[in-house]
Amino acid sequence: MEMPFKCANEITAMAASCFPLARAAATGIEQDVLELVVPEAKRDAKALLAILRRGAIFEKGVLAMLHELVGVLDAQILEGTYVETFYDHSPENASNESSWSKERLTPEADRLANAVAVLFELYATLAAVHDILSAEKALEGLRSAA
Structure with missing residues (x-):
């Protein structure tokens, strides 16, 4: 099995890449989520936004907060998804199908x-960064016990 990274510099780069992602996520929360999220989740989204703006992305609980918010947003996106059906009964239709469907999102769900x-x-x-750090910590424990 090939490992996804080759050296410690790549792990550092992966961790560093979390910071611009956090800024982009904070902007997304601020511009799209807070306005559209259900009221019960708005408080949690604001708390996560504050953490992301501070750059405290490696604090304990941030992964859980992200997971929770993504779950809430997924449910709202599902509510804003509908199926549009198209029909073609014309004699020029060469296919065996006379109708087809396409999933669409409301503008809010799209945002x-x-x-x-x-x-x-x-x-x-x-x-991924947390997993790598946990693996390194476990290996250090194994090495010290050996």
């Missing part, structure tokens, strides 16, 4: 989907 994309990328990158 939330854009924010979720950045939040999810931040979550995935932060989780």
Whole structure:
């Protein structure tokens, strides 16, 4: 199995890449999420926004806050998703199908989907950094015990 990184510099670069992602996620929360999120989740979104603006992205609980907000937004996006069906009964239609469907998002759900994309990328990158650090800590414990 090939490892996703080759040296400590790459791990540092991965951790450093979390900061611009956090700024982008904060902007997404500020511009799209706070206005559109259900009232119960607005307080949590504001708390996460404050953490991201401070750059305290490696604090304990940030991953859980991101996970929770993405879950709330996913549910709202699902509510704002509808299926549009198109029909073509014309004699020029050469296909065997006379109708087809396409999923559409309301404008609000589309804005939330854009924010979720950045939040999810931040979550995935932060989780990877935490996993690598946990693995390094476990290895240090094994080495000291050997």
